[in-house]
Amino acid sequence: MSRRRRRRLNPPQLIALVYLLGIALGAAALHLPGMTRTGADLNAVDLIFTATSAICITGLVVADTGETFTRLGQVTILLLAQVGGLGIITFGTLFALLTGRRVNFSERQQLAQQVNALNVGGVLGLLRIIVLYTVAAQGVGTLLLSLRFVPQFGLGEGLYQSVFHAVSAYNNAGFVVVPGGMLPYAQDPLVSGVIALLIVLGGLGFLVQLNVLTHLANPRRNRLMVYSRLTLVTTGALLVLGAAVLLALEWNGALKGLGTGGKLLAAFFQSVTPRSGGFATVDMTALAPGSVFVMIALMFIGANSGSTGGGIKTSTFAILLVSAWNLIRGRTELIAFGRQIVPENVVRAGTITTIYTLLVFTGFFLMLVTNPTLGFTPLLFETVSAAATVGLSLDVTHRLNDAGLTVLCALMYLGRIGPVTFALALNLRETSRGVIKYPPERDILVG
């Protein structure tokens, strides 16, 4: 018995632990003096909630970030969001590249080639390239945003606002510190457009962006992966469809005060933000019930795997949709972009959706029990927003009691690392995973 068996953490356990640690450290940091403005009354649950919201890049807040936290506190929140975002991109990419569960062999080689072409060596190298790429994207976003914010707020304050919102948008965090919120920028094509672009880029994920960039650089050598095509088409379709539905439902409603161009811009922005940015240039509480439902559905679907967005993921949704369509057409084989989707993937997509639905419903049920007076719709909205790490709000989060906030914390955490990952992390026994050789068609990321 002298031989000490060192327990090595498996990747799911590592993720679950790292994020838990991040929440604890973040809450402790925010508790330090000088983080909150005088007069701000935040208890421990509020601080844990804020830290969870930041590191899980959600953006739900118990109090206005700009008014409650000092500059130092705001920067801390931003750093937490940046770390949370980089962490999930790195973990997601590593999973896809190394485990082989999600991308098939030839695609993996292709990807590895593309990454190699950028002089990557090992995990640290990958992390470096991801950090570089992220900082570059955020830098361009900052420059563009400063064209508006510097004239508006002066050089120092304007640059700060630009950096904060570029980072917040690329990480799909949704924290806002600009005085008066984002509503005044509903008709501003520069701010709305840049933030929407950053949200979309962040939500596409590193792999897809890398694939697209290398494809554009050398179309013959680097082909677009099936996964990239599937998620790009789904993302595009959801953006257009969401904007069209919101335009139709809110033309004389929440969009009424805006000009035609402003209406289009605001509808597009509101269609981008549920996937899962969390910024709002239209007052969510002014939306008609139909639009609220559409927002909930878009939040639930979310962004791409391995990105800073949440939800069941576009690929999961696409597989379900393709399956349903084939079923209606009476076809037995599920085909997407000339490739067959194997039944195991459909089962996987279905299972993930089932688990997510279960998570959301359980959370919603607990919210109803703990805060029965706040109403059905707002509680459902906040629940989905938390589980999909979006951060949109029907303005009831600050009215929740501590039990309700705790439920949302748990949802943000589980929604961020993924309920399946969390469960696998709890699974201490070794299972048969890794023994089975999968057939070569499993080339679609699910979850």
Add this chain to the structure above:
Amino acid sequence: MSASLPPHAPEPGRASRRKTLLARLNPPQLIALSFAVAILIGGLILTMPGLHGVNEDGTRRSVNFLQALFTATSALCVTGLNVIDPSRDFNRAGQLVIMLLIQLGGLGIITFGTSFALLSRRRVNFTERMRVAQQVGALNAGGVLGLIRSIFLYTFLIELAGAALLAFRFVPQEGWGPGLFYALFHSVSAFNNAGFALYSDNLMGFVGDPLVSMVIALLIILGGTGFLVQLNVVAHLMNPRRNRLMVHSKLVLTMMAALLVVGTLGYLAFEWSNPKTLAPLGFGEKLLASFFQSVTTRTAGFNTLDYGAMQLPALFMTIILMFIGANPGGTGGGIKTSTFYVMMASAWSMVRGRRDTTLFRRRIDTDTILRAMTVGLLSIGLVNVMFLLLLVFNTRPDVLFVNLFFEAVSAFGTVGLSMNTTPLLNPEQHVVLIALMFLGRIGPLTFAVAFNRPDSRALIRYPADKDILIG
């Protein structure tokens, strides 16, 4: 045993092709068509003024075509949602027509569901099929017609027994003629999980009445258990060694019991102190009322408490229970208990990192899981799309998100419970609800058989279990 429809064989000659036009419909299309035709005819019949009730001043109450169509759909799909008040807007003859429509719809769905299970190769494996066929044979039946005859016989027997018991309450209360009619009507309505009642407040007057509550609850459970399962149980009880309980029977009976207990405890806990529902009742009555509401969510639609006065946790629980519904092969709706179980079990095995989903020492095969996923997720999609339509068409500010969600799931699950919202809705929304009742009735059954994938995988694993009915 090849009584199922022949595969698409090339038909020579024009005459024979025309002859087989109806026969060339696949079973799901046949079901959909027959229900649609029956609904249309039922709606036309219920439009006839001679069936409508009479006011105190002698004027006839009017029921327009849309209202009649809604009532016919609700009756044939054994739902129980109402835009009119069947106790006042229809006279005795009209109520009789509604009862017959309920009976027709219920028998139709039992027969279709059972035939699917027995005849389609995909759903019950060969030995199970033989065993069930033997059990049907034990009741002196042969072939499809014999099966249908035994289903009819069994249905009428139970309904008559139920009516006889209910007569003990209704005859003293309403007099001989109306009392017997009331007993029969409510018995038929309960066994077929329809939920139509001849009182304006449904059965709220019987909240503390153990006789009516328990008889109705029992009829709902019998109707929702499914014909094959009951046959299996009866045969098993008569000769345990020769007739074993099928895995499917064990599963759905366990699920049904579990859901009943959970629902009862849920209503007790969430409504205990609600002054508009459970608070004024004594302990025994609280228990009885909670049990009854729990039973009625699978998916009858009678109510002895006011759902419009319930609080959000109880309402949300009701929505979930209604969506899950009853057992396949019975008169109940929803995605069905077995579908729900397979979805949950599959999710659980994924969460635990297991490759296979097991049940009673059998592996649930991928086809079954796929079918369950298909039924469950398509149903969620269907409810959500229809719910969005209800929201978009909504014109009344006092009709809330939760009200419409509740009515949508109630219509889909062919339950018939209502937060008293349905009569307030506009014609567009009524059309949506009609569509949802129709699709909710035939949908899950159809989704389940639509996915017929040839078995091409030849991996050797544990023996697969394909005999769980889904949908």
